Amino acid sequence: MLATAPDFDMLIVGAGISGIGMAAHMEMQCPGKNYTILEMRDNLGGTWDLFKYPGIRSDSDMHTLGFVFEPWKHEKSIADAPSIMDYLNTIVDERGIRDKIRTGHKVISTDWRSDEARWHVTVQLADGSQTLMTANFLYLASGYYDYDEPYDAGFDTGAFKGQVIHPQFYPEDLDYAGKKVVVIGSGATAVTIVPSMTDKAAHVTMLQRTPTWMFSRPAKDRLANFLRKILPEKLAYKITRWKNIKMQDFAFKQARSRPERVKKALKKSIVQSLGEDKFHEPTFTPPYDPWDQRLCLVPDADLFEAMKSGKADIVTAKISRFTETGIELDNGDHLEADIIITATGLKLAIAGKIAVSQDGEPVDFAERFYYKGCMFSNLPNLAVVFGYLNASWTLRADVNSDYICRVLKAMDAKGCDIAEPVLPDDHGLEEDDIFDFSSGYIQRGKHIMPRNAVAYPWRLNQEYISDRKIMRDSPVEDGLLSLRKAGANSLHEGEKMEPAT
Incomplete structure (x- = not known):
């Protein structure tokens, strides 16, 4: 002992x-x-x-x-x-x-x-x-x-006169009302931030160097809410949980076994949410198969709704340099910005x-x-x-x-x-x-x-x-x-x- x-x-x-x-x-x-x-x-x-x-x-x-x-x-x-x-x-x-x-x-x-x-x-x-x-x-x-310490993408932002923020240290009191915002990144954080800032910002641009596979689903689970009304709470939760587990597993295995079929389904869903006139295929076509990286969830198609309203857009390009007023891209375009958010990962x-x-x-x-x-x-x-x-x-x-x-x-x-x-x-x-x-x-x-x-x-x-x-x-x-x-x-x-x- x-x-x-x-x-x-x-x-x-x-x-x-x-x-x-x-x-x-x-x-x-x-x-x-x-x-x-x-x-x-x-x-x-x-x-x-x-x-x-x-x-x-x-x-x-x-x-x-x-x-x-x-x-x-x-x-x-x-x-x-x-x-x-x-x-x-x-x-x-x-x-x-x-x-x-x-x-x-x-x-x-x-x-x-x-x-x-x-x-x-x-x-x-x-x-x-x-x-x-x-x-x-x-x-x-x-x-x-x-x-x-978040991931440092190595950007030289010294020339930029506005604010540069990483989401991991986002200041709660940031005033972005009426300002132009550029969010660098295409992962879950960027996909969340962009539509959420359109309530006050003049415009929000998601600048992606590489597209990400996205899928939309309702934020409310109708079956779960229905089951809660007719079944004991724990039983309703157990059924919904197992249903979602099986759906996740099925979707992942389908993506791995039939990637081309899943690609078509994901693109079709985006077209339905965004409209054919605003759907630009290269913007939503990553150079990898679905679930080679984690899929990005777009609840209630909020990102696509923000794009349809003209309050947000997605630009696919690489960064040449940061200027006093924004970002110069490798295609010669310039993105004007008052605030740059570097959602470049963890x-x-x-x-x-x-x-x-x-x-x-x-x-x-x-x-x-x-x-x-x-x-x-x-x-x-x-x-x-x-x-x-x-x-x-x-x-x-x-x-x-x-x-x-x-x-x-x-x-x-x-x-x-x-x-x-x-x-x-x-x-x-x-x-x-x-x-x-x-x-x-x-x-x-x-x-x-x-x-x-x-x-x-x-x-x-x-x-x-x-x-x-x-x-x-x-x-x-x-x-x-x-x-x-x-x-x-x-x-x-x-x-x-x-x-x-």
Whole structure:
């Protein structure tokens, strides 16, 4: 027995969707466990509290971006940030989680001590001072991108006399009434900002260097709202959630197996929304297949409506230089602007940029294999969340939270305090591309990402339906996850390692 217990059974890093989801699962499945959530910012919510740009909303439906255990009750299934924040605040209040969130606590580093079976976590407080906490298990729910530094596209904007803003640091008090706005980018952020700013701006231009595949759907899910009227709330939510999961899965697989057919369908939908007279095919024809990058959602065709009204347009060109009054393009045209918004993407970060070490040796995640999409080879008592690229983030967060609670209960049942996915040096695993996506932020960040095997469980899958079944039904003790006590150098008597597959 260890002389003293750690401060916490579990430390959860991050009070966004992933962290709150883990806490809720702890309350439901491991009510006797002592945990807390460390959040570096002053409020919960993560992404949904950080970003303040106009129109910020989900790009997935809230019946799948919402949690499996908490029905989405709002009429709109494509929700704005305030509605999502209301949802998260309701959960932390109703489930007794709020008192376990410590804001203004930034995790700087953490070291796993094998002899103590605990993490030593260095935390920086809001006043700049530091404190040390210990925990048996560490759950990194810190998201996938750098909160401090967005992607720098390398623009030389020095000549421009107006304002240049990145959406990650959008000032809430920005006055854009009557001004010309140019939004550089063609991803989800740009597609959201452009129609949202047309309420006050004189004109908004989306300047895209490369087009993006877009699709439109109603912000309200008529079936979901109908089912809520005739069925118990939880049942209506369950049906709608599963319907949307299956639709997402079908659409993704159709795009991969029949890309030309999907291209035609997407273009036809845009023509119907925008009108043939305003549809310019090159503007809406990317040089890649649908779902080689994430599709951009246009709820209620708001972008196309803004274009039809003349308040917004899309220009496809490369930037030659920034001038005092706007942007000179490589085709010789000049875009006049008072405000330029550089919606050029995020910068990937692994483990929330925390300096992770194991018995004093730095951990390089790029040298570790994923285990069941949430743990890492030969790294004990640590789990993370990296959501799906082809579906809602929360689907993985729910699956991982449920699985880790099962691991904790298995550890208790055997009197163990260490859970480690063991991979021998001579594993012989065949490696796979961790992300079969061509998105810029994905490609830029691949070098820091963990390794991925062709065969499960040493990989991060992109198929929720199969992941859900495997994670829920497969035994925790699979011959690969070692459960043991501190100081034990081998598996429990009777356990036998199975070969890696």
